Amino acid sequence: MGNPDMTVDGPLLSIGLPVFNGERYLCKALDSLLTQSLSDFELIISDNASTDGTEAICRRYAASEPRIRYHRQSVNIGAGRNYNFVFRKSCGRYFKWAAHDDYQDATCLQACINVLETCPDVVLCHGMLVDIDEAGTILTVHDRGKRGLAEPVERFWQMVNQGHNCAEIFGVIRREVLAKSQLIRDYTDSDRTLLAQLALAGRIYQEPTVRFYRRVHPMKSDKAYTSFNDRAVWFNPDNRNRIVLSASNQFRDLLVAIIRSELTFRDKTRCMYYLAKAAKWNFGMYRQEFAWVIQRLFHKV
Secondary structure, three states: OOOOOOOOOOOOEEEEEEEOOOOOOHHHHHHHHHOOOOOOEEEEEEEOOOOOOHHHHHHHHHHHOOOEEEEEOOOOOOHHHHHHHHHHOOOOOEEEEOOOOOEEOOOHHHHHHHHHHHOOOEEEEEEEEEEEOOOOOEEEEEOOOOHHHOOHHHHHHHHHOOOOOOHHHHOEEEHHHHHOOOOOOOOOOHHHHHHHHHHHHOEEEEEEEEEEEEEOOOOOHHHHOOOHHHHHHHHOHHHHHOOOOHHHHHHHHHHHHHHHOOOOHHHHHHHHHHHHHHHHHOHHHHHHHHHHHHHHHOOOO
């Protein structure tokens, strides 16, 4: 999935910030990016038809900062499409998604770029992942250690396992690898699907000298949209009147990614085993989905 607008004269890094009604934390997120020690980047903001003060904030920053390109969607196109929109509008050698409610150390981007520039087998680099609350108080530090540097099958298992929060998706990613992926899909937990695809393509490196701060608050998507159906609609509003089997769709996409990967037949078989193992462990998700389908078919929801 290439980008027809990409040029050889683009910046070193493209940052894509999709946002909807993010006025509370947006200034902090923008200031964190614009004061990075790395300056060779473009910042693409896609405002998903916000109804609060987001538009005014974005236009104010864009007017004073030439690295910012601001787009406003006429209607809410869904989180998944908005995330993909900012990538397709980018032209940097590397790409990073940013969220309106997160921030990072001032040297985070440069540290991640340094790793990618010197380690060709690393496809994604991120700082130490830290959960914070609404006030910025540290809640949890997630030390991934060297797990992302393991062999491909082990990396794949780490990504499909439900025991992590997928915050790695906000790391710095090699553009050419991301362009070959399916990007963000229109179902719940598709960020995990993408991470697993990236893990099949190369190593995922944690740079321990810098930190990325992920804000946990009631309006964060995984808190505000608790059911599979609600989150599927958040990813894509067209899902409102559809039956979306997120877990089943994820299983299908991951199986296809394994088959299409450059792994050996033996490693592909091992990945399929781990995919089946994850499906067994997460059987509750499939059960909830199919229970919802039955209710929907009988007009009980």
